[in-house]
Amino acid sequence: MKKKSYGLPAESIVFIGEKKTEKISINVFEFNSDTCKEYILEDINDLRIKEDDTNYWIEIIGLHDISILEDIGSKYNIHPLILADIANTEHFPKLEITPDFVFIELKLIHYSSSDNEIDSEQIAFLIGEKILFTFLESQNDIFNFVKERLRGKHSKLTNYNIEFLSYSLLDSVVDKYYIILGDIGEKIEELEDEMLKGPNTKTMDIIHNLKRNLIFIRKAVWPLREIIRKLEMDIRDNHNAIGIYYKDLYDHIIQVIDTIETQRELLAEMMDIYLSSVSFKLNDIIKVLTIISTIFIPLTFISSIYGMNFHYMPELTWKWGYPLIMLIMFMIGFSMLMFFKRKKWF
Structure with a gap:
């Protein structure tokens, strides 16, 4: 148990600290x-x-x-x-x-x-x-x-x-x-x-x-x-x-x-x-997420266009319209992925 000597004269002998042994x-x-x-x-x-x-x-x-x-x-x-x-x-x-x-x-x-x-x-x-x-x-x-x-x-x-x-x-x-x-x-x-x-x-x-x-x-x-x-x-x-x-x-x-x-x-x-x-690991994670987000930006743009509810959209009535759009979106994503790889961004 600690004792303090606050307020006492400087020459006062007071034990301060932890008692570490019972018998002296x-x-x-x-x-x-x-x-x-x-x-x-x-x-x-x-x-x-x-x-x-x-x-x-x-x-x-x-x-x-x-x-x-x-x-x-x-x-x-x-x-x-x-x-x-x-x-x-x-x-x-x-x-x-x-x-x-x-x-x-x-x-x-x-x-x-x-x-x-x-x-x-x-x-x-x-x-x-x-x-x-x-x-x-x-x-x-x-x-x-x-x-x-x-x-x-x-x-x-x-x-x-x-x-x-x-x-x-x-x-x-x-x-x-x-x-x-x-x-x-x-x-x-x-x-x-x-x-x-x-x-x-x-x-x-x-x-x-x-x-x-x-x-x-x-x-x-x-x-x-x-x-x-x-x-x-x-x-x-x-x-x-x-x-x-x-x-x-x-x-x-x-x-x-x-x-x-x-x-x-x-x-x-x-x-x-x-x-x-840690900073390098974080940068790698951010780089991967950025590449994924960048690839999906044009794909999101295309899907948002055909998500509009206009009555006169001729592609909506085409028999091969859906497969064609999916192929175009795949080619865009694949082309961007190859471009990033050639640049050695990942």
């Missing part, structure tokens, strides 16, 4: 270059940060419990405006850099190629020096590969800091965009084959749905270009070796955007082809 989960990965420990918290206040080289990734699944966000805000000095953005699942992707945390908000896309339906959910990152919070609306497998790498011995993730883990998680989201665009690309290839066989109204509906889906994805991906660019520049200004990874991530986003634009152009061309084919 708090998963913690505690790791350094030697070990990685994973556990579940019942209360975020039970988290204890060690004063050593240990890094912490806290994954919070479910955003409808505002008290958890308030506890995180008070414990780690996070501005209420950022917490309000986390609770608003309808917010556009954004980046906010504060002295203690980097806040990133973006959209995770879900696409079903079978029924051509698309949906999204919000993912938020709070990146600190030794701690990373990720906020998801529901349980999903988007970060499973990163988790497996963390659990593995001698993982590159454990040898780096929180910024590299953040990069890996962001890269997983961008990789999901690649997968979705690949599925849409296959759908477009199937449509091209159908267009060659003969388009129909169902083809047009699929094209419209795909165009709508690509616009939806474009709205989610386009702000990421500026977000990752600013993030990469901020890391590079701090002389951090992780900057090159964020530069690579930026390049991936540019490729995703280029793929979206290419697929939109293909769909626009396919729509033009569909409309042209």
Whole structure:
């Protein structure tokens, strides 16, 4: 159920969106270059940060419990405006850099190629020096590969800091965009084959749905270009070796955007082809009907003359008058048909 914050102060923390999970989960990965420990918290206040080289990734699944966000805000000095953005699942992707945390908000896309339906959910990152919070609306497998790498011995993730883990998680989201665009690309290839066989109204509906889906994805991906660019520049200004990874991530986003634009152009061309084919079919139908009407114009004229009720019409009393008129009408129709055929009008 959606809630709105109309009339409330800007820093009011109000959950806005659809409740996608009943129970909120708090998963913690505690790791350094030697070990990685994973556990579940019942209360975020039970988290204890060690004063050593240990890094912490806290994954919070479910955003409808505002008290958890308030506890995180008070414990780690996070501005209420950022917490309000986390609770608003309808917010556009954004980046906010504060002295203690980097806040990133973006959209995770879900696409079903079978029924051509698309949906999204919000993912938020709070990146600190030794701690990373990720906020998801529901349980999903988007970060499973990163988790497996963390659990593995001698993982590159454990040898780096929180910024590299953040990069890996962001890269997983961008990789999901690649997968979705690949599925849409296959759908477009199937449509091209159908267009060659003969388009129909169902083809047009699929094209419209795909165009709508690509616009939806474009709205989610386009702000990421500026977000990752600013993030990469901020890391590079701090002389951090992780900057090159964020530069690579930026390049991936540019490729995703280029793929979206290419697929939109293909769909626009396919729509033009569909409309042209429909227009050609309509022209063929109109041409056939016009030829038939043209043939019957002189025949209708002759029949209308002999349909007049004048008393003195000598042809009406001829024995062979009716067969003669029918023969004349047949010859006229046949001659016109041959003329049209010689002109290659059909």
